[in-house]
Amino acid sequence: MAKNKKSETVDKKTVIEQSNELFDFNGVWDYAPSPEGTSHVKLKERYDLYIDGKFVAPSSGKYFKTVNPATDEELAEVAYGNEQDVDKAVKAARVAYETVWSKLSAKERGKYIFRIARLMQEKARELAVVETLDAGKTIRESRDVDVPLACNHFFYYAGWADKLEYAFPNRKTQALGVAGQIIPWNFPLLMAAWKIAPALAAGNTVVLKPAETTPLTAMLLAEIIHESGLPAGVVNIVTGYGDTGAAIVNHPDVNKVAFTGSTNVGKIIQKAVAGTGKKLTLELGGKSANIIFEDAPIDQAVEGVVNGIFFNQGHVCCAGSRLFVQESVADMVIQKLKDRLDTLYVGNPLDKNTDIGAINSKAQMETILKYIEIGKNEGADIYESKCSIPKKGNFIRPTLFTDVAQSSRIAQEEIFGPVLSVQTFRTIDEVIQKANNTPFGLAAGVWTDKGSRIFNLTTKLRAGVVWANTYNKFDPTSPFGGYKESGFGREGGMHGLGAYLKFER
Amino acid sequence: MERLEILKTYKIFIGGQFPRTESGRYYSPMNKKGEALANMCLSSKKDHRNAVVAARKAFGSWSERTAFNRGQILYRIAEMLEGRKSQFVEELVKQGATAPKATAEVDLAIDRCVYYAGWCDKYQQVFSSVNPVASSHFNFSALEPMGVVGIIAPQTNSLIGLVSTILPVIAGGNSCVVLAAEQLPLCAITFAEVLATSDLPGGVVNILTGSEKELIDAFHAHMDINAVLYAGENDEHARKLEEGADCNVKRIIRYVGGLTKTTDESPYYINDFQEVKTTWHPIEHVGGATSSY
Structure with a gap:
């Protein structure tokens, strides 16, 4: 031990001496490039909609391009879902809710979600690289923040599935049915996890629309969900633009709308949902x-x-x-x-x-x-x-x-x-x-x-x-959401479950 | 010679005072027998605005009171209500209830005040959480009141619906602007007199009488109202509230059924008007130290 310590001090000294020669501390440091390899990532040329457990072409036959914002290079073509596709997805989600998902024991439901979390962890590197390619965010962030948090979110809510009665004392809870979810482009995979995980744990089925500029990791998640063997129709992912999202919000057979995005769009959704009885949560803008x-x-x-x-x-x-x-x-x-x-x-x-x-x-x-x-x-x-x-x-x-x-x-x-x-x-x-x-x-x-x-x-x-004394810290156990025009409802933690349940007093 | 009875002038309740409506207007609700109950203030949008200003002014100090103190004041409301029991029964009978029904309603209202008085310093413990985050932080989520709450009281009863909507809102530290039942408004103003003598700070509860149809837009359009509780029966009005709520992303919560049952009370009614706040507090992390002391 003592020997090691001694040699360490010697090494440190030489390193400092050397570095004084190598680096000019008065200027800006320059680093050698250290790019993350992308060879293990195989993107498809074209991504279809994920509806009822199948990858299907959009009924309009239309696709849109998603590009790498750092290079302007085209990454893939993605299906442009329309009202008809959304209707198909909602119908699949309804059937899955009525015939499979609501019949399943809560324990088994949880096990599916655990399985999704594990598969995501296995494919974490691929998810991180694709997230960086599609969204432009740094690989350090995708790798160390977005993807692990997304996996952990599924893992956290998986465990809640058979414990809901402990979250709301003296109240009977019930799933809402079909949840329509619209997510933004800033944390594409993480937002998908924030939406899908609690919805499934609470016993709902899902129709999710990723943002048009960042649809790829959601489609990789669709593949992971498919691989997990989750019953067909429990999660449906419909890519597209604002009109695709509007079709989800306005679909009469959706029981719950969850939206993360700008306050302006949130207000439009609040108005659109008025009087329909759909449960709504909004996670909107801020000026913190x-x-x-x-x-x-x-x-x-x-x-x-x-x-x-x-x-x-x-x-x-x-x-x-x-x-x-x-x-x-x-x-x-x-x-x-x-x-x-x-x-x-x-x-x-x-x-x-x-x-x-x-x-x-x-x-x-x-x-x-x-x-x-x-x-x-x-x-x-x-x-x-x-x-x-x-x-x-x-x-x-x-x-x-x-x-x-x-x-x-x-x-x-x-x-x-x-x-x-x-x-x-x-x-x-x-x-x-x-x-x-x-x-x-x-x-x-x-x-x-x-x-x-x-x-x-x-x-x-x-x-x-x-x-x-910290900032931008997130954790699956920690409820997140706003006051005033930043929206209502919480995501994460025990409080995040409330958004996907109805209560009998 | 028979003594001439002194008739009560029913006014509105804003900021702890009993002004008449600034509009000078009145309306005369009738009971089932077709007898006029009284000349009630037909409150205007300006009255509504004044009430919101009073409620906002009162919110800060009310929400910062200790939970214990709020409980004391809510219990005091029950005491004052008990003392005026006969007056409430009389008014309910005047409005068309039978004497036994009226007595039962007043009893239930008093007990409900006691019920929520007890919750003032307990619901936080039930609904808060310490969150085991994967970093060196003490992370907890606690409840905070939403702010100024607009309340449109049940239209089908006079007292119990009023108490059942106001009490959970103020137990949770909010202030409120209340529109009483349009056709059954007598108890609401008498209840305001109870509040005024219960150590409740002025402005925490403000009560207006008048037309739901006329004032519904004021409730959703006011930018300084944080949430609206609609306990009326009009689906069209409920939809209007939800549609108009987008101006400042108001929370709209609807209760149906008049809240007349003995089971229509729970801390979840308090929770409905609370925001969840999560705090990340750092924990000093000294290398080498472990918890196995």
């Missing part, structure tokens, strides 16, 4: 506050703010897009943030060194660039990272605005991109008021060394999730 107090561990906080807004290119509904810094440390924090921005790697999402990948689509890129212009025109000070970005594909430099007014659109509206607006505050009362001054209420972050202050703020911030 990340608050740094002067006693916070500043370096850790800066790292957390960077993670809060630049994680997944800022395509996160709970992104910490409004930073509030206590005045006494504002200059230091902003300087550190700018320095950190310059060291972020923007580029090939498949490269394991990359911090920020590609913007998901051309349309989203335009939206973000529009907001950057708005910020400038409103008089805020812009700082963009000096990093280089690839010429091809959709890339935006991490950006922050200082001197942002509370009324500014970049402080009020969801941008859904790598753009941070920074404001300052003096007192706790002031920051609580500013943080709550938004129609949204999804999440918030608090950075302080003081535990009692954390609990004070977590009770006063009107948001569904509050992170203290």
Whole structure:
């Protein structure tokens, strides 16, 4: 032991000496490329709809292309499902619910879900690579966050299937029937897991529509579900555009609508579902506050703010897009943030060194660039990272605005991109008021060394999730969802089951 | 000479005060025999707005009261109600109930107040959770009130429906704006007098009388109402509420059946007007230390 220790110190010293020669610590580090291999991934040229346990062509015969946003290369063709296809899927889900799934014992139901979780774990690497190719998110994120969380979500809810009576004391629960689910493009596989796993555990059957720019991992999930032997029709996946989603929402035989996406579309769905008796949960947009107090561990906080807004290119509904810094440390924090921005790697999402990948689509890129212009025109000070970005594909430099007014659109509206607006505050009362001054209420972050202050703020911030000295943390056991215009209902944890059950009092 | 009876002027209840409707309008609901009950305030949209302002103002301090204190105040409501029992029975009879039925309804209403008083400091324990996340965090989900709740009380009864909708909402720390039963409004205003003498802070409960048809749009269109409880019987109105709720993603919850049964009470009625908040609190993680001390 002692011997080892000695040699270790020697090695460390030489390494440091060597590195002083190799690296210029005053400049930006450069890494050798380290791309994740894609040879083990075999994408099909064309993906069909998954309805009633079969992969079937869309009734219109139409397909649309899905591209890699980092290279603009076409990845595959995907079926464009229409009203007729949705009707077929809902009918299959209804039959599966009536004849198979509701008849099955809860224990057996759970075992199917466990099996799906295991198969996903076995194919985790393939899922991660395809997620990165299709969505533009970094491989580090797909590999370490999205895919494991998705697997774990299935694993978590699998265990609930035969334990529902413990979640709702003194109440009889019952499945709703057919759940229509529409998911966004920012966490394609993870959102599919958040939707499908609790729905199945609660005893429902499912018709799911992935986002049009990111349908591939949902189709790989369909293949996994098929491989698991899940009875035909229990899960149906219909790819397409907004009209495909509308067909699901408006289908008269759907008992439950679950939607994750923008507040604007959420409001349209709330109106569409009115008076139908369909149960509805909405997980919508946000403009979440990340608050740094002067006693916070500043370096850790800066790292957390960077993670809060630049994680997944800022395509996160709970992104910490409004930073509030206590005045006494504002200059230091902003300087550190700018320095950190310059060291972020923007580029090939498949490269394991990359911090920020590609913007998901051309349309989203335009939206973000529009907001950057708005910020400038409103008089805020812009700082963009000096990093280089690839010429091809959709890339935006991490950006922050200082001197942002509370009324500014970049402080009020969801941008859904790598753009941070920074404001300052003096007192706790002031920051609580500013943080709550938004129609949204999804999440918030608090950075302080003081535990009692954390609990004070977590009770006063009107948001569904509050992170203290961390940000963008997710866990299958942890309920997630918003207040106010960020939607209603929770996903994850015991509370997430309520969205897929009806109760007899 | 016979003494001339003093008739009660029924007014509305906003911010702990009893103003007349700002509109100066009235309506005269009739009982089954065709006798006019009283001249009731025909509340306007402006009254509704004033009530929402009062409710929002009261929300902060009410929701921050200790759960124990809220329980004390709700129990006080039961005490005050008990003391005025005969007055409520009288009004119910005037509105058309038989004396035994009226007595039963008042008894049930009082007991329901006691029931929810007891829940004030318990439902949190039933519905909260500590979540075993796979990281070094103490993660818990607790309930918080939604904010200002609009309540359209059951139209088929006067007192028990009112109590059954208001009590779970305020037990959970919300404030509310209530529209009483249009044709059976007497008890609602007398109940407001009970509330006004129960240490309940002004503005936590605001009660309007008037037309559901006229005010239904105000309930879904007001941007500072967080949720609406519809306990009326009109499907068209329920649909209107749900359709209009998109302006600020209001939560619309509907109860049917008037809540008149002895079983129409549960902590799930409180839960319906709660948000789930999840907090991730860091746990210091010192290398080397294990739990096998």
